[in-house]
Amino acid sequence: MTPLAELARSARIVVCCGSGGVGKTSTAAAVALWAAEHGRRTCVLTIDPARRLAQALGLDLLSNSPRPVKAKGLPARGPGSLDAMMLDMRRTFDEVIERYARDADQADRILANRFYQRLSSTLAGTQEYMAMEKLYELHESQRYDLLVVDTPPTRSALDFLDAPDNLNELLDARAFRLLIAPAQRIGRGYLRGLNLATTAMTKMVRRVTGSELLAEVGEFFAAFEGMYDGFKERAGLVYDQLKHPSTAFVVVATPDGAALREAAYFAGRLAADRMPLGALVVNRIHQAGPVPPVPAAARKRLRADGADGRLLADLLELHDGLETLAAAEQRRVRDLLDRVPNLGVVQVPLLSDDVHDVAGLRRLGAHLFA
Amino acid sequence: MLEVLEQARLLVVTGKGGTGKTTVAAGLAVAAAGRGRRVLVAEVEGRQGLAGLFGRAALDHREARVAEGVHALAVDPDESLREYLARYGFAPLARLLSWAHLNRFITAAAPGLGDVLLVGKVWEAATREERPGSGAYDLVVLDAPPTGRVVPFLRAPETVAELARVGPIRNQADRVRDLLDDPGRTAVVLTCLPEELPVTETLEGVAALREAGLPVAGVVANQVTGDQLGGRAGRLAGLARDPGPLAGAAAAAGAELDRAALGTLVGEARDRQRQVTRERRLLKELRAGLDGLPLVELPSLADGAGGPDEVRALAGHLVAA
Numbered sequence A: 001m002t003p004l005a006e007l008a009r010s011a012r013i014v015v016c017c018g019s020g021g022v023g024k025t026s027t028a029a030a031v032a033l034w035a036a037e038h039g040r041r042t043c044v045l046t047i048d049p050a051r052r053l054a055q056a057l058g059l060d061l062l063s064n065s066p067r068p069v070k071a072k073g074l075p076a077r078g079p080g081s082l083d084a085m086m087l088d089m090r091r092t093f094d095e096v097i098e099r100y101a102r103d104a105d106q107a108d109r110i111l112a113n114r115f116y117q118r119l120s121s122t123l124a125g126t127q128e129y130m131a132m133e134k135l136y137e138l139h140e141s142q143r144y145d146l147l148v149v150d151t152p153p154t155r156s157a158l159d160f161l162d163a164p165d166n167l168n169e170l171l172d173a174r175a176f177r178l179l180i181a182p183a184q185r186i187g188r189g190y191l192r193g194l195n196l197a198t199t200a201m202t203k204m205v206r207r208v209t210g211s212e213l214l215a216e217v218g219e220f221f222a223a224f225e226g227m228y229d230g231f232k233e234r235a236g237l238v239y240d241q242l243k244h245p246s247t248a249f250v251v252v253a254t255p256d257g258a259a260l261r262e263a264a265y266f267a268g269r270l271a272a273d274r275m276p277l278g279a280l281v282v283n284r285i286h287q288a289g290p291v292p293p294v295p296a297a298a299r300k301r302l303r304a305d306g307a308d309g310r311l312l313a314d315l316l317e318l319h320d321g322l323e324t325l326a327a328a329e330q331r332r333v334r335d336l337l338d339r340v341p342n343l344g345v346v347q348v349p350l351l352s353d354d355v356h357d358v359a360g361l362r363r364l365g366a367h368l369f370a
Numbered sequence B: 001m002l003e004v005l006e007q008a009r010l011l012v013v014t015g016k017g018g019t020g021k022t023t024v025a026a027g028l029a030v031a032a033a034g035r036g037r038r039v040l041v042a043e044v045e046g047r048q049g050l051a052g053l054f055g056r057a058a059l060d061h062r063e064a065r066v067a068e069g070v071h072a073l074a075v076d077p078d079e080s081l082r083e084y085l086a087r088y089g090f091a092p093l094a095r096l097l098s099w100a101h102l103n104r105f106i107t108a109a110a111p112g113l114g115d116v117l118l119v120g121k122v123w124e125a126a127t128r129e130e131r132p133g134s135g136a137y138d139l140v141v142l143d144a145p146p147t148g149r150v151v152p153f154l155r156a157p158e159t160v161a162e163l164a165r166v167g168p169i170r171n172q173a174d175r176v177r178d179l180l181d182d183p184g185r186t187a188v189v190l191t192c193l194p195e196e197l198p199v200t201e202t203l204e205g206v207a208a209l210r211e212a213g214l215p216v217a218g219v220v221a222n223q224v225t226g227d228q229l230g231g232r233a234g235r236l237a238g239l240a241r242d243p244g245p246l247a248g249a250a251a252a253a254g255a256e257l258d259r260a261a262l263g264t265l266v267g268e269a270r271d272r273q274r275q276v277t278r279e280r281r282l283l284k285e286l287r288a289g290l291d292g293l294p295l296v297e298l299p300s301l302a303d304g305a306g307g308p309d310e311v312r313a314l315a316g317h318l319v320a321a
């Protein structure tokens, strides 16, 4: 049983992390499918599936809540089931505001605010934060045995862990007030130098953004009053859940230097935060089969010996290239394992087709769980 | 690519994340230097991606010579924002609040301000020759943000200046725009992989750049699997069923390869050929979508592309293309 099979059977939350394009979305979907087929009520929360994979999972519907995946061969009823949803960060943010606002009026004021709109749709980290909010909501609902979470295509896998803190710090109105309040609103206790600096800041921001936006920022924080603590509290709860032994992080990487380095950073960070690292998936590896060495003299004779000989010589050369590539990849994987001991590794070969439907997910699963 | 390498003043390299922007930017810089030009290659995301490619541990805001005819520069976004804010008499407040917080506030309230500074620096280096003084370059190669962010990045000075009809901000924005919009001086190159998502994103990127009036000069398809077999690939299916002809050739040449080994060789070649076919199909789609725009292919290097040797190899391919 691979380390992933153990996770898919027993974990409550599996989070797939890694740098962009390595196969996080595919791995998350394949893990969820496998778990569903092994009797668990599973939901995969995906972020950016390729168009065809989204269609295959029935995700072309615009909905921000889980829907059952309909595909041949999936258990039609119990015990296992597979739901999927694609995260719409803007809608998730709106829902969070609606759910936790004091009343409809407060929610409306926030939702209509221009600064909020910019914050909720463009600010780096918001997507990660909203993935966590959604995760929290689904986890609380207890509808599932297992939640598999895909993470956004950020440049760094660490962004996922840092997002809640970053956003919380941003939403902390006290610091904001200090930053943008007109000089007279700052109490007498403050240094004169600060007043001056604040005025300069106000001027600068006004100049750069237009004063209108500055007013919107102020209004946002006025409207947001009272909600900050709830945000902070939930972020703390999600963090605790992520630290819980029933959660497992699966780090996905390709066998190239950059992706593996990123994976090592991430593993180190998880360890430092006492978060449970479940396994490393090295996706898209190359493998060379066993072929006895053929000496140069024999190769030379092959080249001199008609079309079949030349073809065989070329096949040998291709094999050599593949061996070199596979060896270089394995060297890089070993280097990583030297730095991160006790890490369960699953290697998945480069498949001869993209992973864009349930059959593709099963093929990927065959390697993930073999 | 040759024309661009010899004539452009500013070469902007963008592309989907992970497709080889940094590697190709380094390769283009070395290739242009090989044609006798004085080149500066600059990165702007504070990621130290260029350093290793030139065998360095790190680069910073000082322009350092990293290869024959090539200088490199890592424009530090935090540092340049700090400098800018200090100029506005903002330093005292910066000391009271955490820098991270401040930076996030600026990014949220005034996205683009940081980018203005980065683009400004690149513009300054690319146009130094027009002003008296030393340290001028013939070409600046920019390892730019990925396709999804590159238009707002390059247009940041314009966006910010929309609020200022006159004054220094407006002035600089106009001059940056003059450089960026001039196909005689600026060329945008996109990197791509022969895979589905990168091909789609490249075509969207080209459309977005053109829409914004930026001069797109070509696409580099990176990490393309070489096709060593050509037409002979058609024989592989038959040889998989019956490797007899290969066994005969092996015996005649004294190569000790049994049927299992021959089967492995044919199987590996078929896998590779499937990959080649898939990549060809995607590159054809890409070429059709590019509608005449130059498309250059770079091979996939077996050992990865982590250092100066590989960069030189890729530069060689870029010059030949």
Ligand SMILES: Nc1ncnc2c1ncn2[C@@H]1O[C@H](COP(=O)(O)OP(=O)(O)OP(=O)(O)O)[C@@H](O)[C@H]1O
Pocket: A155, A256, A257, A258, A259, B015, B016, B017, B018, B019, B020, B021, B022, B023, B024, B049, B146, B222, B223, B298, B299, B300, B301, B302, B303, B304, B305, B306, B314
């Ligand atoms: N032609 C090539 N052959 C083999 N490996 C390559 C080649 N080009 C790039 N690579 C490898 O691919 C990975 C990504 O390349 P690179 O860092 O240049 O991409 P990037 O577009 O700058 O990425 P990012 O979006 O993260 O900045 C690196 O590990 C690099 O060594």
Ligand SMILES: Nc1ncnc2c1ncn2[C@@H]1O[C@H](COP(=O)(O)OP(=O)(O)O)[C@@H](O)[C@H]1O
Pocket: A018, A019, A020, A021, A022, A023, A024, A025, A026, A027, A048, A049, A050, A153, A283, A284, A348, A349, A350, A351, A352, A353, A354, A355, A356, A364, B196, B197
């Ligand atoms: N083992 C594999 N073999 C072949 N293609 C793969 C493999 N794993 C992933 N892919 C393909 O690579 C692309 C990127 O995968 P994806 O899961 O979307 O990555 P991420 O979510 O990390 O950005 C997709 O087109 C997917 O089908």
Ligand SMILES: [Mg+2]
Pocket: A021, A024, A025, A026, A047, A048, A049, A150, A151, A152, A153
């Ligand atoms: Mg993804």
Ligand SMILES: [Mg+2]
Pocket: B021, B022, B023, B049, B143
């Ligand atoms: Mg890069």
